[in-house]
Amino acid sequence: MSAVDETGTDRSRVSPDTAAVPLLSASGVRVSFPGRRGAAPARAVDGVDLDIGTGEIVALVGESGCGKTSLARALLGLVRPEAGRVSFGGVPLGYDSRALRAYRRRVQLVLQDPSGSLNPRHTVYDAVSEGLRIHGYDGDEGAAVAEALSRAGLRPPERFFLRYPHELSGGQRQRVVIAGALVLRPELIVADEPVASLDASVRGEILALLLRLRDELGLSALVVTHDLGLAWNIADRVAVMYLGRVVETGTVEEVLTRPRHPYTQAMLSVLPESPVPPVVLAGEPPDPSRVPPGCRFHPRCQVLASGAADDVAARCRTEDPPVLAGGSAGAVACHWAARTGTAPADGRGRGTKGTKGTERTAPADGRGEDAESTEGTDGRGEGTDGGGGTEVAAGPSGA
Ligand SMILES: Nc1ncnc2c1ncn2[C@@H]1O[C@H](COP(=O)(O)OP(=O)(O)OP(=O)(O)O)[C@@H](O)[C@H]1O
Incomplete structure (x- = not known):
């Protein structure tokens, strides 16, 4: 049986998800x-x-x-x-x-x-x-x-x-x-x-x-x-979508502090506290009725344009990266990032996040x-939650 699914993707190359249902x-x-x-x-x-x-x-x-x-x-x-x-x-x-x-x-x-x-x-x-x-x-x-x-x-x-x-x-x-x-x-x-x-x-x-x-x-x-x-x-986990596909997935810390996909890196670079210069993506805004061949991000990819991905450039232009598995393992749909295996060592990380969850x-x-x-409409303090204590940190965009 062919491992190529209806999206044209070779599923045999997608790592199996061994997590519980x-x-x-x-x-x-x-x-x-x-x-x-x-x-x-x-x-x-x-x-x-x-x-x-x-x-x-x-x-x-x-x-x-x-x-x-x-x-x-x-x-x-x-x-x-x-x-x-x-x-x-x-x-x-x-x-x-x-x-x-x-x-x-x-x-x-x-x-x-x-x-x-x-x-x-x-x-x-x-x-x-x-x-x-x-x-x-x-x-x-x-x-x-x-x-x-x-x-x-x-x-x-x-x-x-x-x-x-x-x-x-x-x-x-x-x-x-x-x-x-x-x-x-x-x-x-x-x-x-x-x-x-x-x-x-x-x-x-x-x-x-x-x-x-x-x-x-x-x-x-x-x-x-x-x-x-x-x-x-x-x-807990982030899935980054570009033009109809998930292009990067992983824990919040993985994806937002060590982004691997050039698109994720570009999105993070324009946040106010980014330590790297903002990446202005070239090319047309994505149009889902005209999905580019190869990697769908390649016409706008700053890494490809810079020449840093020359060794995989032919694949970027012609080969659609595999659909990422939906499970918890971090993954990236990018020929260049998959080859380098790690986040670029150019300071694109966002710093440390601190403790997760309720802390x-x-x-x-x-x-x-x-x-x-406690903000009642009549100043009497209705709606006091009383169950608070879970607090939220300011995030990469200052949320
Ligand atoms: N009912 C529709 N008819 C035609 N095209 C549609 C329809 N709904 C969505 N689209 C198109 O599908 C694509 C994806 O739209 P969708 O609303 O899912 O994106 P989104 O990421 O949620 O965007 P937003 O954040 O603006 O809501 C867009 O190009 C949009 O124009």
């Missing part, structure tokens, strides 16, 4: 959109393997248009991949309405804009209980709503039941959205730019909340973001998670 797994996933006016289809997701383990937080990063949202939608079962498959707990997703309904209890989406995702005419109780009603929950609805609000740091929860979105702060609205996802007791959440619309002072608190939910509930998360600072602060250091404004949640 991941909670959520994409394998060879492809999603494309019809081209406009006779143009070639846009290959938004062009053969991606990605695993998320139980209790693991994976950040999917990359510039706008690289396919993050399309991949997330495929993982959520909102779009059926045209090739490859998505599995949950080792079982491939079913796409009939009953199977999808059951799946959506277990995997919940948290959208980025709490103002946009909350109906201004619905109370907090309505917003959080909606999922229970959709799924025909037959338990104690009020108790479930109260528990979800409490878990999301809005305490005492009953004080929030009859409030409307406009009566809440931005951070409290985001907590209501998170409570709406938690109420169905999912095993995994997909958070699309979860703090992008929030003030810097509130961002750390929401990130700390997500970390605490992981620690307390064993909740897994895929965080979709173009913000490397967010990835740094929240994720991350305080946010830049010195406030813990409790600070924002």
Whole structure:
């Protein structure tokens, strides 16, 4: 049997993943959109393997248009991949309405804009209980709503039941959205730019909340973001996407302090505290309806342009690097980086990150998670979380 899969990739060259069965797994996933006016289809997701383990937080990063949202939608079962498959707990997703309904209890989406995702005419109780009603929950609805609000740091929860979105702060609205996802007791959440619309002072608190939910509930998360600072602060593992593919993956420390792919290096070089000069990528912005042959990054690759990759240049121009395995092992889809095997010794590292997980250091404004949640709309300090203590460090982008 041929080892070349439907993406044209020689799978025999992909290192096997020996880890336990991941909670959520994409394998060879492809999603494309019809081209406009006779143009070639846009290959938004062009053969991606990605695993998320139980209790693991994976950040999917990359510039706008690289396919993050399309991949997330495929993982959520909102779009059926045209090739490859998505599995949950080792079982491939079913796409009939009953199977999808059951799946959506277990995997919940948290959208980025709490103002946009909350109906201004619905109370907090309505917003959080909606999922229970959709799924025909037959338990104690009020108790479930109260528990979800409490878990999301809005305490005492009953004080929030009859409030409307406009009566809440931005951070409290985001907590209501998170409570709406938690109420169905999912095993995994997909958070699309979860703090992008929030003030810097509130961002750390929401990130700390997500970390605490992981620690307390064993909740897994895929965080979709173009913000490397967010990835740094929240994720265990990072997958960097470029033009429909994951081009580098590994632990946060590996990828953000010792980036191996020239694209990751370029992204990190433009952060304010980068120790290396910013890399301005040449060439056209990537177009998923015109994926270059060979390595899809090669027309813009600063390493190839510099001559430093001359010995592999022919392969860069003609040979598509293998699809990276979705598991936890660090990997890079780059002929030059795979050959050198290590990060370049030119000071591109970002410095040391410090301790991971719940021991991350305080946010830049010195406030813990409790600070924002005490911000009641009437100054009485409703919503005191009381469960804080998980703090978040300023990351590579100063998040
Ligand atoms: N419904 C659609 N119809 C046609 N093309 C689409 C559609 N949705 C996405 N695309 C294209 O697919 C590619 C990937 O888009 P996607 O939204 O997945 O990227 P992204 O990395 O999430 O970007 P952003 O951060 O801006 O949301 C883009 O070129 C986009 O124009």
